[in-house]
Amino acid sequence: MRRRAWPLIVACMWLSIIVPAMAQQGHPLTGTWIGDWGSASGQRTAITLVMNWDGKNVTGLINPGPDSIPLGSVSVDYGSWTVRIDADTKDAAGKPVHISAEGKLEDLGSYHRTLKGTWQQGAAKGDFRLTRD
Amino acid sequence: MKSLAVISMLAAFPMAAQGPFAATYDSARHITLKGAVTRIDWVNPHAFLFLDVREGNGPMTNWAVEFGNPLELERNGWSRTSLHIGDVVTVEGIPAVGGHKVAFAKSVVLTAGNRKIFTPPAKPRAVTNAREPAPRWPDGQIRLGPAPGKKGYWASTTSALVEAGGAPIPMDADGLLAHISDAARVAPFQPWAKALYEYRQRTRLKDDPLARCIPPGGPRQFQIANGFQFVEQRDLGRILVLLGGGDRNWRVIYTDGRKQGEPDEVVRSYYGNSVGRWDGDTLVVDSIGFNEHFWFAKGGLPHTEGLHLVERFTRSDLNTLKYEVTVDDPRTYTRPWKGGWTMEWVPDRELQEYFCEENAESTFIR
Structure with a gap:
């Protein structure tokens, strides 16, 4: 048992570094992020966020496709890796709705890094969790 | 006893x-x-x-x-x-x-x-006591490899790529800074890049892709253990850079007179698209088209797909190869910057088989 434990442990260590082998190593926000937002106990809404660093700004879309929402602004506090996202959309009745989210980027070196925080869409508030795809 | x-x-x-x-x-x-x-x-x-x-x-x-x-x-x-x-x-x-x-x-x-x-x-140590002239081809052009009938390869002598011209920055052989406060002296980072570089330093380079056998593009290929070798295929208009460490990969530098491609048209890769020409005794190589899956130098220097490198290789004598690189990535750095070091010739030896994946197979996965 003792002798079998070592290879198993190291295999797990190795696999843990092999799996994210194709990690994107540039600007940490660049890429496609998948997750959801909503209240902790209520309904969750799936979101896909695509972001790209162009050298001056982070640009992108929420839910790419025919109903995509362009990101209005993305700001980052690089001291804490806190990210604030603002965007504007319309509800089903065509009424303007503002989206604001603020979250913290965690595990920067991982391909599947995460962005978690609070999400407000119109009057609805909740939390969100995104994982880089 | x-x-x-x-x-x-x-x-x-x-x-x-x-x-x-x-x-x-x-x-x-x-x-x-x-x-x-x-x-x-x-x-x-x-x-x-x-x-x-x-x-x-x-x-x-x-x-x-x-x-x-x-x-x-x-x-x-x-x-x-x-x-x-x-x-x-x-x-x-x-x-x-x-x-x-x-x-x-x-x-x-x-x-x-x-x-x-x-x-x-x-x-392996370079022979530095004799300043023999660099070998040349019959037409007088410098050879980057051994003279006919000889053996040898190049070994890196440096630990890190930093902007040239400043005071020495204390760091270890992996490019880990002795003082994190020196980060701003390493290169003219944009704020996000400096923060990411400092994160990689603070986490002791734990996420280094090379440790996962990811190909070391850019200057990193000349910083790996076990050296590298140039194979000049003049009839094919290209120079191969064979790596003695890392993932035992190679890079192609085209010297057939082609022009560099447009950045948006080049397929992103680890070694980029490299076009070389001779400027006297110096090989000048222009490279674009890098992906973002690797660290282009020891110590965790970040880059984006906008990375553009101009490398100059000058073999001043048999044992010395001066390497200079201009790093231009406006999405990551506030201005182009230069760095470099000198490589040493390892005579009478050849690159040996070396696969970084081998330990994964033999030691870690059983």
Whole structure:
């Protein structure tokens, strides 16, 4: 048992570094992020966020496709890796709705890094969790 | 009297590790292990021996001890039969971070007998006492490889790429800064890039893609252990750069007169699209089209797909190759910047087979 434990442990260590082998190593926000937002106990809404660093700004879309929402602004506090996202959309009745989210980027070196925080869409508030795809 | 037969002061630590040494081993700590050898993995790039060690009055535990590159060990008299299963040894070494039963050996002492079985491996050294002229082709152009009938390859002599012209920045062989406050002196980072570089430094380069056998593009290919070699295929209009370490990959530099492609049209890759031309005795190489899957230099310097490198290789004599690189990535740095170092010729030797994946197969996955 003792002798079998070592290879198993190291295999797990190795696999843990092999799996994210194709990690994107540039600007940490660049890429496609998948997750959801909503209240902790209520309904969750799936979101896909695509972001790209162009050298001056982070640009992108929420839910790419025919109903995509362009990101209005993305700001980052690089001291804490806190990210604030603002965007504007319309509800089903065509009424303007503002989206604001603020979250913290965690595990920067991982391909599947995460962005978690609070999400407000119109009057609805909740939390969100995104994982880089 | 029992004891003391073998002492092996091993080669420079970073030579023994594929990834950053600091990310794997805790140099601030020391460990002594005594036990019987249960297994020997004589594989590239890192040989391991395994010991059953009784810690105090506790149960026996099995430790993995990394002890060097077999090619270097063999050159210094050690062989796969120098130790045998069941031999009792004492290892002085450095333990792995995270409490794993893994150590890097600084010395191995055979406790039975008095038989010296190997001597400290020595790194191949360049011949620097003679300033022989650089070899040339019949048309007078500098050769980047050996003269006809000779052997040799290039070894890097540096630990890091930093902006030229400033005061020396203290750092270790992996490019880990002695003082994180020196980060701003390394390169003219954009704020996000400086923050990411500092994060990589603070986490002791633990996410280094090279440690996962990801190809080392950019100047990093000239910073890896075991050197590199140029193969000039003049009839094909290209120069191959063969890597002696990392993932045993190669890079192509086209010298057939083609023009550099448009950045948006080039397929992103680890080594980019490289076009070279000779400027006197200097090979000037322009490269674009890099992906973002690697660190282009030791220490965790970030880049984006916008990276543009201009490298200058000047062989001033047989043993000396000056390497200068201009880094232009406006998405990452506030302005273009230059760095470089000098490579040394390793005469009369050839690159050896070296696969960084080998330890994964032989040691880690069983």
